[in-house]
Amino acid sequence: xxxxxxxxxxxWFDDDGHAVNAHGACIVEDAGRYHLFGEYKTDDxxxxxxxxxxxxxDLVHWRFERLALPPQPDGPLGxxxxxxxxxxxxxxxxxxYVMFAHADDLGYRDPLIVIAVSDAVNGEYRMVxxxxxxxxxxxxxxxxxxxxxxxxxxxxxHEGDIYRLSDDYLSAEELVASDIAPGGESPAMTRIGxxxxxxxxxxTSWDRNDNYYLSAPSxxxxxxxxxxxxxxxxxxxxxxxxxxxxxxxxxxxxxxxxMGDRWSFPHQVSCASQVWLPLHYDDVDDSIxxxxxxxxxxxxxxxxxxxxxGREMAAELDxxxxxxxxxxxxxxxxxxxxxxxGTTDIDGGYAMLxxxxxxxxxxxxxxxxxxxxxxxxxxxxxxxxxxxxxYELRLRTTGEASVFYKKDGTRLGSTGTRVRTTAIRxx
Numbered sequence: 238x239x240x241x242x243x244x245x246x247x248x249w250f251d252d253d254g255h256a257v258n259a260h261g262a263c264i265v266e267d268a269g270r271y272h273l274f275g276e277y278k279t280d281d282x283x284x285x286x287x288x289x290x291x292x293x294x295d296l297v298h299w300r301f302e303r304l305a306l307p308p309q310p311d312g313p314l315g316x317x318x319x320x321x322x323x324x325x326x327x328x329x330x331x332x333x334y335v336m337f338a339h340a341d342d343l344g345y346r347d348p349l350i351v352i353a354v355s356d357a358v359n360g361e362y363r364m365v366x367x368x369x370x371x372x373x374x375x376x377x378x379x380x381x382x383x384x385x386x387x388x389x390x391x392x393x394x395h396e397g398d399i400y401r402l403s404d405d406y407l408s409a410e411e412l413v414a415s416d417i418a419p420g421g422e423s424p425a426m427t428r429i430g431x432x433x434x435x436x437x438x439x440x441t442s443w444d445r446n447d448n449y450y451l452s453a454p455s456x457x458x459x460x461x462x463x464x465x466x467x468x469x470x471x472x473x474x475x476x477x478x479x480x481x482x483x484x485x486x487x488x489x490x491x492x493x494x495x496m497g498d499r500w501s502f503p504h505q506v507s508c509a510s511q512v513w514l515p516l517h518y519d520d521v522d523d524s525i526x527x528x529x530x531x532x533x534x535x536x537x538x539x540x541x542x543x544x545x546x547g548r549e550m551a552a553e554l555d556x557x558x559x560x561x562x563x564x565x566x567x568x569x570x571x572x573x574x575x576x577x578x579g580t581t582d583i584d585g586g587y588a589m590l591x592x593x594x595x596x597x598x599x600x601x602x603x604x605x606x607x608x609x610x611x612x613x614x615x616x617x618x619x620x621x622x623x624x625x626x627x628y629e630l631r632l633r634t635t636g637e638a639s640v641f642y643k644k645d646g647t648r649l650g651s652t653g654t655r656v657r658t659t660a661i662r663x664x
Contacts, residue, residue: 240297242533242542245512246475246499246613248603250621251291251299256603258506259289260498261322261423263382263480265334267358271296274325274336277304278505284343285320288336290359296484296513296536302359306336309364313340313351322380322423324480327358328406329388335406336362337392339378345644348378350392352407368392370400370409381480383426383456391456393424393435399456413457421449426456427481427493429518434493434525436466436478443502443641444649445472445610450525466495467527472611474530475499475581476512484515487537492516494536495527501606502641502650504587508606515539532615544576544616547663552577552632557586557655559636564629569663571625577618577632579658581609586638586654591631592620600628608639608651619664630661 249257259275266272270292277289287304306323309315319341327334336353353362367374377394384390390402392409397418400409418424421437428434433453439446447469453460467473476497484494493516501508514534516525531541554563569575577590585607592601605618638651 379422562633584653
């Protein structure tokens with residue numbers, strides 16, 4: 238497959254074949270490259286393992302740069318702490334890159350917004366400490382950032398507080414809006430013309446829901462509720478808003494690009510994925526939205542794209558029974574990739590996918606998440622590029638599912654462990 242399309246809802250892989258591990262993310266465009274910052278997750282527990290930095294020339298091919306901020310020996314992002322929602326902006330006044338994040342204890346009882354700085358976008362960031370407003374640490378959790386066209390920086394928090402940052406971005410100068418979205422989390426803001434737009438997710442732990450947005454003539458408001466970002470019941474195309482990036486297309490137009498997370502707790506490394514889509518703007522009623530889901534699209538044109546209709550073979554599995562599997566031999570050409578086609582639903586579990594050489598040597602293996610609150614049928618997983626040769630695919634049910642709990646103890650996630658696949662396709 239010509240690597241020119243963003244593939245939504247499937248894990249991505251860097252130039253070393255490792256999963257792109259950057260969640261709750263943002264993008265900084267610098268010196269002709271896109272830099273993706275995100276939470277560097279583990280596949281076993283929710284603890285701070287660092288904030289990652291990847292770079293790309295095209296939003297499709299990714300290179301791991303480094304852990305921009307590794308776990309600290311002590312302090313807010315030290316042992317047995319949580320680090321989330323990392324965002325980075327270049328401060329026009331100082332030229333430094335300033336990182337913002339939510340730090341907490343493992344029980345989410347000690348929230349702080351913290352900052353770190355670096356002289357290079359892809360450098361190792363140095364912890365500064367809590368972000369303060371009038372000398373007091375801001376004790377919030379879900380957060381986002383926004384940089385206006387004049388360079389003014391803003392911090393947004395859950396429930397809808399908006400702070401204007403100081404000129405050096407190292408403190409919060411003014412609380413310009415407060416409590417504009419009670420019950421909202423994961424804020425993401427953009428500006429379209431003279432209108433400011435801010436998105437929020439509802440609070441459903443790692444689960445997806447119908448995200449919504451508000452608009453205003455300035456970050457200070459007045460803010461007006463405008464409705465859902467995507468069609469009702471789509472759960473924002475099975476994602477949670479994280480960031481809105483101003484993407485410049487090949488023809489020079491700039492479109493706001495929605496960046497959302499498709500979490501897969503607890504297996505966030507192997508199964509969590511991204512949903513990135515251009516936001517549709519309707520200048521008649523000054524509204525934005527994601528009316529359609531595109532499994533693949535071209536970031537140069539902002540238009541949907543089709544995966545190649547390569548060789549397709551039946552690979553039928555429909556089971557919740559632990560250990561039930563299918564095996565399928567196939568041959569592939571140089572740099573082809575294997576796509577798994579099937580259905581995700583509310584009762585979906587995890588499958589284990591293994592690709593091995595005829596002698597039994599495993600060349601690739603990964604979990605595949607078959608859960609989604611809104612049903613979807615199509616490409617569920619795409620592996621990294623393979624070398625030309627003969628292989629055996631093994632797809633096995635694990636009897637495990639993505640299950641998690643709200644802070645009040647409410648169980649969320651999958652209702653079962655079902656795995657449903659119909660075919661594989663070489664692309």
